[in-house]
Amino acid sequence: MNCDDIIELYQKLLRSELLPDELQMLEGHVSKCKECQNALSWDRAMVSALQRAEPVAPREDFVTEVFRHLPQPNVSLAHKFVHEIVIFTALIFAGAGMALLWFGLLQDMQPDFISITMRYSGNLIDNLKSFSEIVSGISFSQDIWTAIPAQFAWLFWIVFAGSTYFIVSALFPLVPYSVKK
Amino acid sequence: MALDRIEENELIARVQNGDVTAFAHLVKCYSEQVLTLVSRIVGSRGDAEDIAQEVFIKVYKGIPKFRGDATFSTWLYTIVKNSCYSYLQKKRPQMISLDEDADVLNSISVLYPEEIPETIETRMDFQNTVMECLKKLPPKYNMVMHLFYYQQFRYTEIAEILQIPLSTVKTHLHRALKALRIEVVKNLENYATKGAE
Numbered sequence: 001m002n003c004d005d006i007i008e009l010y011q012k013l014l015r016s017e018l019l020p021d022e023l024q025m026l027e028g029h030v031s032k033c034k035e036c037q038n039a040l041s042w043d044r045a046m047v048s049a050l051q052r053a054e055p056v057a058p059r060e061d062f063v064t065e066v067f068r069h070l071p072q073p074n075v076s077l078a079h080k081f082v083h084e085i086v087i088f089t090a091l092i093f094a095g096a097g098m099a100l101l102w103f104g105l106l107q108d109m110q111p112d113f114i115s116i117t118m119r120y121s122g123n124l125i126d127n128l129k130s131f132s133e134i135v136s137g138i139s140f141s142q143d144i145w146t147a148i149p150a151q152f153a154w155l156f157w158i159v160f161a162g163s164t165y166f167i168v169s170a171l172f173p174l175v176p177y178s179v180k181k
Numbered sequence: 182m183a184l185d186r187i188e189e190n191e192l193i194a195r196v197q198n199g200d201v202t203a204f205a206h207l208v209k210c211y212s213e214q215v216l217t218l219v220s221r222i223v224g225s226r227g228d229a230e231d232i233a234q235e236v237f238i239k240v241y242k243g244i245p246k247f248r249g250d251a252t253f254s255t256w257l258y259t260i261v262k263n264s265c266y267s268y269l270q271k272k273r274p275q276m277i278s279l280d281e282d283a284d285v286l287n288s289i290s291v292l293y294p295e296e297i298p299e300t301i302e303t304r305m306d307f308q309n310t311v312m313e314c315l316k317k318l319p320p321k322y323n324m325v326m327h328l329f330y331y332q333q334f335r336y337t338e339i340a341e342i343l344q345i346p347l348s349t350v351k352t353h354l355h356r357a358l359k360a361l362r363i364e365v366v367k368n369l370e371n372y373a374t375k376g377a378e
Contacts, residue, residue, distance in 0.1 A: 007355050014330065042362050047330050049311040055217040059230070062216075063208050066237045067201075 001029050003036055010040070014047045090166035093159050184210055189253050196244050204244075208237050211254075215261055218327055222265045224316050228272075232264050239264070251341055258334075258342045262324060269320055307369075314364040322357035329354055 009026045012018050018026065030036050059065075184192065195203035215236055220229035239260050247256060315323050321343070328334045328342060329350075340347045 008351055011329070011351065011354055015333070039359075039362065042365070043358050045307070046311050046358070046361055046365060049308040050315070050326065050330050052308060053312055053331070055213050056220045056226070056229070058212045058216050058233070062212050062230070062234070063205050066208055066234050066241075067205070069234060069238055070241055071238075 001025065003029075003033060005029075006036070010036075010043075013040075014043060086166060087170050090163040090170075093163035094167055186252070190249070193244065193247065193249075193253060196241075197247070204241060207240075211257060212237070214332065215257070218258075218261060218324075218332070219265055221312070221315065221327055222320055222323055223268055223272075228268065232268055236260050236264050252338070255334075255338050255341045258328070258332075259344070262342055265324070266320065310365055310368050311361070314361055314368055317364055318357060318360055322353060322360060325350060325353045326357045326361070 006026055006029050009018065009022050012022065013026055030040060192203050192207055196207060212233065216229060216233045219232050219236070220226055223229050223232060236257070240257060243260070247253070251259075315326060318326075324343065325339060328339045329336075334342070336347055336350050339350045343350070345353075
C-alpha cells in the first residue's frame with residue numbers, strides 16, 4: 001500500500017470517521033512511511049484548528065436587511081389591495097344588510113322562505129327588532145319585510161351571509177378558508 | 182440552528198406558498214453558516230455580509246423553482262460558491278486563476294518540523310495562523326477544506342456543490358492539505374525568524 005492508496009482513509013481519519021479495520025490499514029502504512037507520519041501530525045493539528053474556529057455571527061438586523069432588499073412583486077394596485085377591497089366591500093354589504101334589518105326595509109319575500117326563515121331562526125328576527133327598538137329608541141312602524149323587491153331577497157341573503165363570513169374570517173384567522181392577505 | 186430534513190422540507194413548502202415568516206426562519210437557520218463560509222473565502226467581513234445577503238435574495242428568487250432533486254443545503258451552498266467566485270473574479274481575479282500546479286506540489290517533499298507549534302506557541306496563535314493561511318490558498322482549495330472538515334459535508338455533496346467529479350473532490354482535499362501545510366510551516370518559520378530578531 002503506497003501513499004496514494006491511503007488518501008481517502010487519511011481524510012476520513014482527520015474527520016474521525018475511520019472504521020477499526022480501516023484504521024489498522026492506515027496505521028500499517030503510516031508506521032512504515034516517515035513522510036506520512038510527519039505530515040499526519042501536522043494535518044491533525046491544522047484540521048483541529050479549523051474545526052475549533054469560531055463561527056461568524058451575523059448582525060442582529062441581518063434578516064431585516066435581507067427583507068429590505070427582496071424584490072417587490074410587480075402587482076397592480078387592485079391586486080395589491082385586494083384584501084382591503086374584499087373587506088371593505090364585505091363591510092358595505094354587511095352594513096347595508098344590518099341597516100335594512102334595523103330599519104325594517106325588506107319587502108315581499110317569498111312567503112315560504114319567510115316561514116322557513118322564521119321557523120329556523122325562531123324568535124331571532126323579532127328579538128333583533130326588539131333590541132333595535134330598545135337601543136335606538138325608534139319604534140318600527142313598518143313590517144320588517146318591506147322595501148326591497150322579492151326577486152332580490154335571495155341575493156341579499158347570500159351576499160349578507162358571505163359578507164359576514166369574510167368579516168369574521170378576517171378578524172378570526174382560524175376560521176376555515178379564512179381570507180388571507 | 183440545525184433543521185432536520187422533514188422540518189426543512191416543510192419550511193421550503195411554506196416559503197414556496199408565499200409564507201414570508203417561513204423564509205425569515207430559513208434565513209435565521211442558515212445565516213451563520215453561510216456568513217462563516219463566505220467570510221473565510223472572501224476575507225473581508227463587510228463584503229461577506231453583502232454577499233451573504235445576496236445569497237439569500239437569490240434563494241428567495243429561486244426557491245419557487247426548487248424541486249428537491251438535491252438537498253436544500255447543497256443547493257444553497259452552490260449559490261454561496263457561485264456568489265463567492267463572482268466576487269473574487271471581480272475583486273481578485275488573480276486568486277481564481279491561481280492554481281497550485283499538481284506537478285509542482287507533488288514534487289515538494291518537505292520534512293516538516295517534528296514539533297507541532299501548538300505545543301510551543303499558544304493554541305490561538307497556531308489557530309490564527311492556520312485560518313490566515315487558508316485564505317491564501319486558491320479559493321477552490323479553501324472552499325473544499327471548509328466544506329469537508331468544517332461543515333462536514335460528504336464527498337458526494339461537495340461534488341454537487343462545486344459541480345466537479347467525486348475523484349476531483351478527493352484530489353482537491355489532498356492538495357489543499359499539502360498546500361496548507363507548506364504555507365503554515367513557511368508562516369511559522371517567518372514568525373520564528375522575526376521573533377529571534
